[in-house]
Amino acid sequence: MAIKSLDELRKIREASAKKVNLRETGNSSEDIIEVLIGMATCGIAAGARETLNTFIDEIDKKDIKNIRVIQVGCMGYCHSEPTVQVNIPGNSPVLYGNVDEKMAIDIIEKHILNNELLDENILIKTFEKA
Amino acid sequence: MSKIRSHIMVCGGTGCVSSSSEEIISSLKSELKKNGYDKEIKVVKTGCFGFCGQGPIVKIHPDNVFYVKVKPEDAKEIIEEQIIKGRKVERLLYSEPVTDIKLDEYSKMNFYKKQYRIALRNCGLINPEDINEYIAFNGYEALGKVLTEMTQDDVIKVIKDSGLRGRGGGGFPTGLKWEFTKRSINDQKYIICNADEGDPGAFMDRSILEGDPHSVLEAMAIGAYAIGANHGVIYIRAEYPLAIHRLEIALKQARELGLLGNNIFSSDFNFDIEIKFGAGAFVCGEETALIHSVEGCRGEPTKKPPYPAESGYNGKPTCVNNVETFANITSIINKGSKWFSSIGTEKSKGTKVFALAGKVNNVGLVEVPMGTTLREIIYDIGGGITDDKDFKAVQTGGPSGGVITKADLDTPIDYESLKSIGSMMGSGGMIVMDEDNCMVNIAKFYLEFTQDESCGKCTPCRVGTKRMYEILDRITNGEGVPEDIDKLIELGNMIKDTALCGLGQTAPNPVLSTLHYFREEYEAHINDKKCFTGTCKALAKYSIDPEKCIGCTACARKCPVDCISGSPKEVHVIDQDKCIACGACYDACKFDAVIKP
Numbered sequence: 001m002a003i004k005s006l007d008e009l010r011k012i013r014e015a016s017a018k019k020v021n022l023r024e025t026g027n028s029s030e031d032i033i034e035v036l037i038g039m040a041t042c043g044i045a046a047g048a049r050e051t052l053n054t055f056i057d058e059i060d061k062k063d064i065k066n067i068r069v070i071q072v073g074c075m076g077y078c079h080s081e082p083t084v085q086v087n088i089p090g091n092s093p094v095l096y097g098n099v100d101e102k103m104a105i106d107i108i109e110k111h112i113l114n115n116e117l118l119d120e121n122i123l124i125k126t127f128e129k130a
Numbered sequence: 131m132s133k134i135r136s137h138i139m140v141c142g143g144t145g146c147v148s149s150s151s152e153e154i155i156s157s158l159k160s161e162l163k164k165n166g167y168d169k170e171i172k173v174v175k176t177g178c179f180g181f182c183g184q185g186p187i188v189k190i191h192p193d194n195v196f197y198v199k200v201k202p203e204d205a206k207e208i209i210e211e212q213i214i215k216g217r218k219v220e221r222l223l224y225s226e227p228v229t230d231i232k233l234d235e236y237s238k239m240n241f242y243k244k245q246y247r248i249a250l251r252n253c254g255l256i257n258p259e260d261i262n263e264y265i266a267f268n269g270y271e272a273l274g275k276v277l278t279e280m281t282q283d284d285v286i287k288v289i290k291d292s293g294l295r296g297r298g299g300g301g302f303p304t305g306l307k308w309e310f311t312k313r314s315i316n317d318q319k320y321i322i323c324n325a326d327e328g329d330p331g332a333f334m335d336r337s338i339l340e341g342d343p344h345s346v347l348e349a350m351a352i353g354a355y356a357i358g359a360n361h362g363v364i365y366i367r368a369e370y371p372l373a374i375h376r377l378e379i380a381l382k383q384a385r386e387l388g389l390l391g392n393n394i395f396s397s398d399f400n401f402d403i404e405i406k407f408g409a410g411a412f413v414c415g416e417e418t419a420l421i422h423s424v425e426g427c428r429g430e431p432t433k434k435p436p437y438p439a440e441s442g443y444n445g446k447p448t449c450v451n452n453v454e455t456f457a458n459i460t461s462i463i464n465k466g467s468k469w470f471s472s473i474g475t476e477k478s479k480g481t482k483v484f485a486l487a488g489k490v491n492n493v494g495l496v497e498v499p500m501g502t503t504l505r506e507i508i509y510d511i512g513g514g515i516t517d518d519k520d521f522k523a524v525q526t527g528g529p530s531g532g533v534i535t536k537a538d539l540d541t542p543i544d545y546e547s548l549k550s551i552g553s554m555m556g557s558g559g560m561i562v563m564d565e566d567n568c569m570v571n572i573a574k575f576y577l578e579f580t581q582d583e584s585c586g587k588c589t590p591c592r593v594g595t596k597r598m599y600e601i602l603d604r605i606t607n608g609e610g611v612p613e614d615i616d617k618l619i620e621l622g623n624m625i626k627d628t629a630l631c632g633l634g635q636t637a638p639n640p641v642l643s644t645l646h647y648f649r650e651e652y653e654a655h656i657n658d659k660k661c662f663t664g665t666c667k668a669l670a671k672y673s674i675d676p677e678k679c680i681g682c683t684a685c686a687r688k689c690p691v692d693c694i695s696g697s698p699k700e701v702h703v704i705d706q707d708k709c710i711a712c713g714a715c716y717d718a719c720k721f722d723a724v725i726k727p
Binding site for chain 1: 135136170193216255262263271387388391395
């Protein structure tokens with residue numbers, strides 16, 4: 001299919017950009033929301049991988065920009081795996097415990113999009129940012 | 131599960147491919163498959179990251195972790211630790227040479243911190259074999275803008291105002307070259323991309339073509355529109371198979387999307403590109419010689435004028451630009467001439483890519499703003515001299531340039547300042563030399579190259595460089611005579627003044643500049659028959675210090691020609707007539723008793 005106009009080019013760009021935007025987050029983490037998912041052995045056993053994939057899926061579905069989902073090692077809260085930490089620039093980091101797929105969707109809809117904390121599931125609210 | 135959550139970028143530049151990055155890719159893929167992760171993690175082969183000394187490079191997004199010197203057998207650990215458990219593989223992280231601190235993110239590394247990437251912007255970021263990735267990072271936007279919104283003169287004005295100058299070495303203003311070619315009235319014009327990278331040690335053009343081929347194709351189309359050409363030629367040496375392969379893929383994909391061909395972006399502009407192979411001759415970097423070679427004639431230069439802008443390929447107006455020059459064009463169109471001219475020095479705008487090689491810790495490809503000092507490039511980006519040795523000189527401009535010594539390390543680099551200290555920008559080769567390099571031998575090396583590459587058309591270059599080489603050869607063999615120095619200077623200046631093209635006019639530079647800065651080394655070779663560094667084997671006379679020798683016989687046992695005599699516990703002696711100066715005794719001695727020449 002030939003590109004006939006700048007608009008057509010830009011359409012291809014938007015579609016392609018989605019596939020590579022993972023790479024753009026690399027350099028400045030200043031204004032980027034980070035979702036850190038504990039992926040140590042116990043986390044994975046408790047379903048962290050499904051949680052991680054739900055995050056990726058939802059972010060893609062809702063087309064949220066400036067966000068990156070990063071898997072990290074053990075965060076030390078084995079009793080509440082899977083654990084997820086949300087870093088929104090300018091706010092103190094929030095750590096959630098027992099994050100299953102349903103809660104992952106809640107975190108995105110409430111916390112990330114509307115800045116409402118899910119108080120019941122918070123493990124720790126203020127601590128040094130990882 | 132179809133959403134990709136992580137990209138593993140593996141360097142697919144020639145340097146990393148030759149240290150088995152292809153095998154790394156296949157091991158990563160098979161490990162992913164084995165663990166059931168192949169649907170959520172993508173392995174991407176990219177262009178050169180520039181950090182060739184640390185290759186093969188593997189970078190992981192979005193975690194932003196940068197692994198160096200990766201081997202195929204490391205794939206298992208990377209997948210099991212990084213991908214499955216989110217833990218970094220510490221041993222594969224890069225450690226800074228001076229501080230020895232392990233760094234995970236490349237933005238923290240000194241090597242990348244001082245760089246500013248325009249020409250190399252996509253290298254290591256995109257898959258060069260996928261046009262959609264290039265488009266994702268703003269590709270072909272500039273061409274679309276040019277064809278739908280700008281006149282030919284608008285384009286030329288932007289390039290002129292940007293201050294971009296030819297990156298192949300000449301430093302001629304690119305906008306002006308385009309203007310001259312546009313002004314020549316003719317029914318047929320051509321645009322040629324000079325990808326005949328011949329400077330020993332330089333590989334930026336190859337890396338750009340391998341890592342971001344579309345940036346060159348798009349810029350050629352823009353240039354062709356500006357000058358009124360509809361046919362482009364990429365003249366590339368056949369020794370660059372990977373670059374050729376990726377160019378062919380890029381051309382095919384661009385044609386499929388109608389970005390090359392007829393009525394591009396629904397305009398009246400038609401343009402296509404063909405690839406012509408060169409046999410790898412240094413002289414074919416000279417534009418008239420290049421054009422003759424494209425025509426199928428001998429690669430010999432002709433005198434200018436007429437300039438190719440009036441009469442070039444097939445006698446028609448032709449514009450020849452270098453790969454790196456083209457790689458700057460689309461960014462200038464997209465971001466404007468003001469943005470570009472804000473970078474760099476008064477007369478040299480933008481950035482320059484240098485191929486850092488020789489005795490420096492971080493060998494690789496670096497792109498810095500014009501005006502960066504040599505010290506910053508060698509010490510901050512390059513990480514200093516290997517094995518903590520002393521810096522002696524750096525050769526810029528390849529065989530056409532000259533040496534720069536410690537005294538000029540703080541010179542801000544641009545076209546003019548390098549010329550004023552007796553060297554030149556050239557295409558950006560930068561070879562760092564330490565205390566162990568013999569300058570006479572370095573000069574001989576470059577002259578051997580130029581006299582071999584001389585096309586033979588004009589006498590000063592054909593015979594002159596040969597004679598200079600013979601003199602240097604004599605000096606390094608211990609047969610130099612005091613008159614040789616004056617003869618070299620006289621001959622060198624004569625060749626510079628009378629040779630037909632740039633090759634001959636610059637060939638004596640390495641000799642003249644080493645003579646200027648290191649005359650005492652030449653004199654030592656000629657008068658004292660001494661080579662301080664031990665490089666010139668004929669002059670290297672090893673001897674044994676009788677005070678220090680304890681008679682351990684270690685040297686005599688190592689000597690391959692049995693020229694060391696002496697019994698145990700007695701002082702040993704080297705028979706200098708038989709000595710082949712291999713240095714084995716020097717390495718064998720534990721008491722520092724062997725004196726290096």
